[in-house]
Amino acid sequence: MMLKKVFVPLVAVGALVLAGCTDSNADNPGAPKDDKIVVGFSVYDMQYEFFQKMEKGTREAATAKGWEFKLHDEKSDENEMVTGAQALIDQGVDVLIISPFKPSALGPIIAKAKAKGVPVIVDDIGGGGAPYDAIVISDNAGGGKLAAEYMAKQIAANGKTSKNVASITCEPSAVYAARRNAGFKEAIEAAGFKVVAELSGNSKAEEGYKVMKDIMAKNPDVAGVFSCNDPMGVAAANAVKDAGKNPVTDIVTVGFNADPEALTAIKGGGLAATVAQDPTAMGALTVKLAGQALNKEAITFGNAAEREVFNPVLLVTKENVATIK
Amino acid sequence: MNTSLGKLWDTWGITAILLLLLAVAPVVTPDFFSLDNAQSVLRESAYLGIVAAGMTFAIASGAFDLSVGGQLALCSVVSLMGYAAGGTALAVAAALATGLACGLVNAGLITRLRVPPFVATLGTLFVFRGVAYILTQDGPKTLPYDQIGSPFVKIGGLNVAGLPLPFVIMLAVYGGAWVLLRRTATGRRVLAYGSSPEAARFCGISATRLRFFVFALVGLSVGIAALTYITRVWTADGSAQDGFELKVIAAVVLGGTSLKGGKGTLIGTFSAVLLVSVLNDMLVSQGVPSAYQRIVLGGVLIVALTIDGLRTRFAAPGSLRRAVTGQGGRTPRPGLAR
Numbered sequence: 001m002m003l004k005k006v007f008v009p010l011v012a013v014g015a016l017v018l019a020g021c022t023d024s025n026a027d028n029p030g031a032p033k034d035d036k037i038v039v040g041f042s043v044y045d046m047q048y049e050f051f052q053k054m055e056k057g058t059r060e061a062a063t064a065k066g067w068e069f070k071l072h073d074e075k076s077d078e079n080e081m082v083t084g085a086q087a088l089i090d091q092g093v094d095v096l097i098i099s100p101f102k103p104s105a106l107g108p109i110i111a112k113a114k115a116k117g118v119p120v121i122v123d124d125i126g127g128g129g130a131p132y133d134a135i136v137i138s139d140n141a142g143g144g145k146l147a148a149e150y151m152a153k154q155i156a157a158n159g160k161t162s163k164n165v166a167s168i169t170c171e172p173s174a175v176y177a178a179r180r181n182a183g184f185k186e187a188i189e190a191a192g193f194k195v196v197a198e199l200s201g202n203s204k205a206e207e208g209y210k211v212m213k214d215i216m217a218k219n220p221d222v223a224g225v226f227s228c229n230d231p232m233g234v235a236a237a238n239a240v241k242d243a244g245k246n247p248v249t250d251i252v253t254v255g256f257n258a259d260p261e262a263l264t265a266i267k268g269g270g271l272a273a274t275v276a277q278d279p280t281a282m283g284a285l286t287v288k289l290a291g292q293a294l295n296k297e298a299i300t301f302g303n304a305a306e307r308e309v310f311n312p313v314l315l316v317t318k319e320n321v322a323t324i325k
Numbered sequence: 326m327n328t329s330l331g332k333l334w335d336t337w338g339i340t341a342i343l344l345l346l347l348a349v350a351p352v353v354t355p356d357f358f359s360l361d362n363a364q365s366v367l368r369e370s371a372y373l374g375i376v377a378a379g380m381t382f383a384i385a386s387g388a389f390d391l392s393v394g395g396q397l398a399l400c401s402v403v404s405l406m407g408y409a410a411g412g413t414a415l416a417v418a419a420a421l422a423t424g425l426a427c428g429l430v431n432a433g434l435i436t437r438l439r440v441p442p443f444v445a446t447l448g449t450l451f452v453f454r455g456v457a458y459i460l461t462q463d464g465p466k467t468l469p470y471d472q473i474g475s476p477f478v479k480i481g482g483l484n485v486a487g488l489p490l491p492f493v494i495m496l497a498v499y500g501g502a503w504v505l506l507r508r509t510a511t512g513r514r515v516l517a518y519g520s521s522p523e524a525a526r527f528c529g530i531s532a533t534r535l536r537f538f539v540f541a542l543v544g545l546s547v548g549i550a551a552l553t554y555i556t557r558v559w560t561a562d563g564s565a566q567d568g569f570e571l572k573v574i575a576a577v578v579l580g581g582t583s584l585k586g587g588k589g590t591l592i593g594t595f596s597a598v599l600l601v602s603v604l605n606d607m608l609v610s611q612g613v614p615s616a617y618q619r620i621v622l623g624g625v626l627i628v629a630l631t632i633d634g635l636r637t638r639f640a641a642p643g644s645l646r647r648a649v650t651g652q653g654g655r656t657p658r659p660g661l662a663r
Contacts (some may be wrong), residue, residue, distance in 0.1 A: 046615070075615045079566060082558045084370050086608060090361035091610070104467035104560035109483070111473055120405075130470045175466065 006232045036066075039290060040088030042072040042081065042098040044125065050279050051099065054123060055186035058097060060178075065291065077198045078102040080323025085109045090119055095290040103128030116146060119293035121286045124279075127306065133293045134301070136285050140176050143275040144183025144226070147254045151224040151272050152191040154252045162221040166197040168211050168236055170228045174203065180256050180275075184226045186322040196222065201232040208232030212239035216251075224252035230259035230274055237271045248272045248318075259317050266321045276314045276324055286312050335588075339580050339629070340596040346603055354610045363607070364489050368481070370602035371491030372397070374595065376569075376578045377497075378502045379546025381594045382539050384577050387504070387519040387586025388435075388442035390543045393571035395453030396427040400551035401561035402457045403468035413477040419553075421548040426451055426508075428544020432537040442536075448568065456600060458563030465562035468555070481556030491553035498549060503591045515539060519586030567627040575622075576601055579629050 039062045044051050055071065062069045070093060072084040078241050081101045088096060094117055100106050101128035110130045113120045122135040151165065165188055170177035185195055197215045201208035206226060212235070215222055225240075226234035233255020236245035247253040248269055255262045258276035265271035289309060292299050302310035317323050350357040357363070376393050400423045426448070434445040460466070472478055483490040506512035517619045518525040518535050526532060555561055578584060579600070580593030601622065604643030608618045 071612065072609070073615050077567075078552070078558055078560060083365070087362070087365055087606070087609065089358065091356055092363055102465060102560050104465050105558050106468045107468060107473070107559040108557060110470070111482075127468075128467070 002312075032084070037095070037294065038067050038070060038091075038093045039070040039287065040070045040072065040085070040091070040096045042074055042085040042100075044074055044090060044099045045076040045260040046073045047076075050191055050277075054099060054279035054283045057280035058123070058287055059283075060286035060306065061284040065287065067287075072296040073100060074101045076101050077159070078105040081105055082108055082174055086112050089113055089116055093118060094123070095119050095294050097123055097286045097290055099123040100125050100128065103130075106130040106132065119290065120173035121289050123282055123286045123291065130197070132307065134289045134299050134307050134309050136282050136289065136309050137176060138282070138312055138313050139302070140179035140313075141183030142310065143256060143277075143313040144180040145187040145276055146313065147180075147226050147256065148187035148191065150317065151188065151226065151252050152193065152241055154225045154248070154272060155193075158223070158249050158252065160223045162191045162223040164196045164219055164222050165193050165224040165226070166199075166215045166219065166222050167195060168201045168208050168215075168225065168227040168232050170232075171200060172202040174228075177203070177256075180228045181226070189228075200225065201235075203229055203232065205235040208235035208279075209239045212236035213243075216240070216243055222251060226254045226256075228256055230255040230257045230262035230288050233274060234259075234261050234265050234271055237265060241270065255283045263321055263324060264314070266318055269318070273315060273317045276316050278311060278314060282311045285309065326412050335581055336590055338633075339593050339600060342629075343596045343600045344601070346600060346607075350552075350607055353607050357607070357609070360487070364484065364487075365394050366599075366602050366606050367492040368489035369606075370598050371489070371495040372554040372557075373569075373572060373576060373601070374495045375498050375550040375553065375609065376543075376546050376573050376596040377594045377598050378591060379543040379581075380577045381502070381580070381582050381591055382506065382515055382591045383543050384574070384582050384584060385519045385586060385589025386515045386539045387522065388536075388539065389574065390431065390446045391443065392427065392431060392446040392449040393454055393543065393547050393573055394566055395450040395457070396424060396544060396547040397551055397554065397560060397569055398457040398563055398565040399427065399453045399460075400424050400548050400549065401486055401555045401565055401586075402460050402563070404555055405561055406460065408468065408472075408477055409466070413475060416477050417552060419544065420551045424473055424544040424546070424548025424551065426544070427496070427547065428541040429537070430543070432540040435531045435540070437534050442540075454563050454607060457561075457565070459567050461562035465560045468559040476558055478559075479554055481554075481558075482532055491557065494549065494553060498546065499591055499595050506589060506591060511538065516587055516589060519588070570600075575626055579626055581633065624649060629631050 002163065027320050041055065043055050046052060046055065059069050069087055070091065074081040074084060074090055074220055078101055082105050086109060093278055096113055097122065100107065100122065105131050106122070106128040110120050110132055119133045122132045127135045167184055169181045169182050188195065196219050199211045199215065201211045208231065212225065215225065215238070220308055225236055227236050233253060237253040240247040240251045245251055252272045254272055255274040258274050262271055262274040266274065289299055299309065302308050337622065346350065380390060382391065390419045400420045403418035403423045404416045408518060410418035431446055431449055434440050434449065435442050468478060480490060485493050514530045515527065518530055522532065544564060577594050578589055580597035582589045604622065604625065607620065608621060
């Protein structure tokens with residue numbers, strides 16, 4: 001019947017195509033084809049400056065090691081992330097570095113990498129519970145500590161005697177952001193201060209503004225406030241200004257992330273400080289870890305349970321804001 | 326161009342271009358025909374291909390289903406919830422049932438509330454996505470890594486005689502769809518209705534039943550596609566496959582199915598889906614930046630339709646009859662009317 005006439009040739013073409021394929025599994029699984037090590041980097045989205053810097057850091061570190069560098073852009077799409085990262089493994093990369101658009105889609109990628117003996121280093125975002133070799137994240141707790149140390153110093157410089165400070169947190173599901181607050185709290189309490197209010201602004205500017213108004217109403221003597229991201233930090237600073245006070249010299253207001261609006265605010269005295277991540281250095285760190293994983297050397301983790309390696313962060317104030325891009 | 330050559334181009338033109346591209350592929354990408362890469366391309370093309378088969382029916386009947394992206398997200402999310410609750414069987418049933426339900430909602434809106442398909446499915450695109458977002462408010466639904474050995478995960482990863490299972494499912498879907506469109510009275514009704522709804526109605530074809538059939542079929546195809554999608558990607562939320570509907574429609578149109586309705590070619594759709602996947606694979610492996618990839622794919626669509634338009638304009642008189650009967654120039658068969 002007609003069905004045969006149409007589908008038999010189609011299937012036959014498909015079979016021929018596959019028959020002509022070479023089985024790359026056959027020759028030495030997992031071993032590099034030549035001496036040159038090939039690293040594949042699957043990046044979240046090259047449209048964003050953060051990931052452009054991360055790509056630059058990764059590429060330059062890989063090239064410096066004499067490795068061949070292959071880039072894949074996930075374009076903020078989990079399907080493209082899985083397809084492209086698996087394609088890198090198919091192309092025979094020796095090690096895979098990935099900043100995952102959806103950490104929960106790391107599973108099929110790492111399953112394939114494991115089957116081929118390819119180590120996987122995750123750069124930022126999250127690990128999604130998959131058995132990656134290591135994940136590089138910014139030192140969020142360390143960033144919180146930097147913020148606390150700066151705040152204590154600035155409060156003293158402001159001549160304030162109040163030991164009351166506050167923090168505005170992100171939503172509870174933002175695990176990494178919660179570490180910023182934990183790091184801040186520990187360090188500021190060690191400096192003899194008391195966190196009188198610890199309220200969630202759900203990462204949003206408008207909620208950060210509202211929360212800050214509440215904090216000032218209930219604690220008129222609050223001397224400083226730390227926000228776990230910059231939208232909330234800038235909004236809190238605006239609330240301070242709207243209350244007729246100065247966010248640097250009256251209530252020391254600190255954000256986190258070095259977003260462009262935060263940097264602008266710091267330049268104009270509208271925010272005291274923020275904490276900058278360093279994606280270029282994060283990229284370089286993943287390459288170092290990739291080398292260690294390839295050589296089966298032990299990796300020193302900041303948090304061994306989750307195989308996390310922390311990358312240092314930088315405090316940004318009016319003094320150094322001009323050097324931050 | 327004479328009629329038979331034109332007819333041949335209608336069905337096999339895009340397939341010829343696909344074969345040409347396959348011949349060039351190894352030159353551009355030396356690894357193209359490595360088993361891994363070929364399998365990846367076929368595995369990746371399945372979910373798009375399966376929905377494109379369903380969409381071929383919709384477009385041949387003179388309608389669009391713009392909601393398939395929302396349907397895919399919702400089917401994927403519900404299926405993953407089904408897996409968490411009751412394992413593989415429930416996950417499969419949940420995906421198919423959700424797809425079917427989405428199709429019935431669309432058909433209901435179109436026939437009962439008399440909303441044009443374009444508008445109705447544009448609305449449900451947002452509604453289905455919205456529901457998927459609500460279901461994943463606490464984060465995307467996922468297949469945990471420890472489920473790696475489950476039969477459900479195997480749907481996306483298994484190979485049958487060297488062919489990836491999603492692609493085998495796609496082949497089966499196209500086999501079934503081809504029989505349905507070309508060898509049954511229902512298929513001929515779809516084409517007749519697409520050619521001329523009025524004439525079809527005079528022949529006793531029920532517009533309501535036809536709409537329900539077509540949109541349920543699209544929904545079911547999305548349900549099947551969702552299974553091959555989530556077992557490959559392992560995660561879904563409301564944002565899954567944003568813009569999917571346009572990729573599907575582009576593939577169907579590239580394959581040669583007329584947007585005016587009344588003409589549908591599953592072989593063309595099948596080849597167009599593979600063409601898009603192969604082209605995409607080549608562009609990605611060449612490190613072409615994503616913005617240029619989009620431009621190339623858009624350009625291919627425009628060139629293909631331009632060629633098709635030129636061909637139709639200079640085609641032999643047979644094309645007119647084809648357009649009217651939707652029968653590829655053959656004599657309409659008895660059985661068109663009930």
